Amino acid sequence: MSFRKVVRQSKFRHVFGQPVKNDQCYEDIRVSRVTWDSTFCAVNPKFLAVIVEASGGGAFLVLPLGKTGRIDKAYPTVCGHTGPVLDIDWCPHNDEVIASGSEDCTVMVWQIPENGLTLPLTEPVVVLEGHIKRVGIVTWHPTARNVLLSAGCDNVVLIWNVGTAEELYRLDTQHPDLIYNVCWNRNGSLFCSACKDKSVRIIDPRRGTLVAEREKAHEGARPMRAIFLADGKVFTTGFSRMSERQLALWDPGNLEDPMALQELDSSNGALLPFYDPDTNVVYVCGKGDSSIRYFEITDEPPYIHFLNTFTSKEPQRGMGSMPKRGLEVSKCEIARFYKLHERKCEPIVMTVPRKSDLFQDDLYPDTAGPEAALEAEEWVSGRDADPILISLREAYVPSKQRDLKVNRRNVLSDSRPASTPARLGAPSPAGSTAVTTASGSLYRAEEARKLDEIMQELQKLRTLVTEQSDRINRLEAQLGRLQNGDA
Template sequence: MPPSSQPCHGVWQIPDYVPVRNMTEPVVTLEGHSKRVGILTWHPTARNVLLSAGGDNLVILWNVGTGEMLLRLDEVHTDLIYNACWNRNGSLLVTTCKDKHVRVIDPRKQQVVAEKSKPHQGARPVRAIFMADGKIFTTGFSRMSERQLALWDLKSFEEPIALQEMDTSNGVLLPFYDPDSSIVYLCGKGDSSIRYFEITDEPPYVHYLSTYSSKEPQRGMGFMPKRGLDVSKCEIARFFKLHERKCEPIAMTVPRKSDLFQDDLYPDTPGPEPALEADEWLSGKDAEPVLISLRDGYVPAKNRELKVVRKNHPAPVVLPAWAPRGSVLSGQPTSCHPPAWGYCSVSESCRMRRSSSSSCRVRRSAASCSRADSSMARRSCWS
């Protein structure tokens, strides 16, 4: 978050190539929160829809492609928001809050469709995520400060259909879910282990599988999307464990001797292509994620640059990493008008010569650098 009186967050485009200069300017900056932003999550099926939640108890939905605020949920939460998670098609949202409530929200109607007070009796933070079938998985603490996990059915939200107690550690359990294998991984802050459970449709619903243990505790944990795994090694999950001075990858693999593609381990999984545009989703349309096969491994498409089209720009504004500082591309307006072949700016060496000598003839007025004469603009701005 950049230091300012108006807290905001930026979106960066990570290029496939090696950039020639440091990336210091985001593609788009989103301003709307009055306090620090702590939660960011992308919509699972709609293009460029981003959710943000901050210390001001607000949930805001953005269209990153235009830099606009789509929805603002400011009367739903009464205290600090702990986490937020979309369901599979992005029609509903589940949140946990410091007021000890789990809320299932329809963001487009801006209303709470289901709510549970104190899903876990302890005072420590609660986390909640959606399962692929619409059930909700939560982690929290009992009244005796024992860590718990629970599975809830929205049709009967009063009591959990499964509840298990784990241990008496004080680290908050962070759940990571793989819908393809129906496995939930639990990583506790300050723990040195990862426990994983299988979720089924039959009692007892939550089945303990195994535990990964290491020597050093984790400060945080990240989860690789399924399409980033190595299918040739039967890798079913990959974590990025944050230490004090390093980030360690942890691979979860299934030991199999066959070199053939394992269909049961790798069903078709959600790909990067959206199923809906932001305006379609906002108007009420829903769609399931677009699935891809991992049989030959995932190969990312080229030229997947984020294009930001603002209302005051007639054409898309793309901010690559090589954009010169001080140009229209870098977000710092100049008096040059963009010629037909692209945006122009004054090069660093030209500015140095201009400051030390009068031999550099730079025309930055609208008359000498216009769309009508692109050749003159190219010579006057880059000579």
């Protein structure tokens, strides 16, 4: 009897990656040399953003996607930070809005002009100050408009309403050590995090509660990553005790043992996972590697199925991933990555070969569109919503974006508890609760005291102006008499 090896059927077994031609790359970009394990690159259907070297501060380039070829050294940058930029993230609900976190301890949110930059951009729409150490992670809420999460080297996670410049939630007791990454789940009701203490945590930000925790998810000392999949499972990358790189899949209902655990190799670069919820494919890129491995996640054992490896000659310094709505469906493109070299950015196209020119329904189920499902206030009140989906059958056409407006409530005319101003103040004192909002009586008392001080200062200035005005009148009268020879 002869046994034939059964090959698992999958439409993604033959996905192949291909770098674009040289003239479609972005050349002469001085990619940042900061030693921080972020992707250094963010991309959407309109713009490519890359963190770059900058003298005397932090900067990132924002290029219209079509601006390929050699980038002039004098090309304007976004350069309002006073320290190196560590992370950037495009708003999923507005292709012209991007957030950045920096070593200067601030988060800034920027409005990019519709056709790109013609001058350096130094003025953000809003500055969010609440961290006391560098901010290494910024990530937008997937479904609620204007909700932004930041995590700093102070081991604190802050959640902001960018539309009002308010600090919504402060989570300062969950992480005893450096936070490596944070990832929202599909509807933004929870997030998972990977921490230097080797724990993976699932956290409910609105309640400030720890939903689940797995200590020593990976036993190695090097950086881990944790991401949510569409069905609520958690996928992690990390290192074994013997420093071998690992992938694992976890059921949040039972984090005792992984559903699947695979060892890859013994390279030392952190593995950055990119996930496509429409195809359930995870692409894993190692920093300093020259390859992208991809795996399909299924409901049957062994759950994580290796598909293929895209390999190139040069190691990657960072990587960006295009949202599904920015891909060319007519070419059966299911993913596009933007690989950072030392001096350039190279798009890599992942396609599924098909003979037909017709729209491939099985490759392109409806995908998350740019419309927010909730307003920030609805999310804060406890509502959740899945992303609003769009069809890619007619190919996605970006619509006119509305400008980000920051509505700072006026403490003089608003009878509600005063919100924090655009430049938010220092963090809460030690021993504060895990979640603090800006509506407590202490906060109101402090605001009332500040308001009283302002009113007193105003009164003093008015008195001074009146006195000076009287003095001017007297001097003018004296001058008039001198000129007339009366004095």
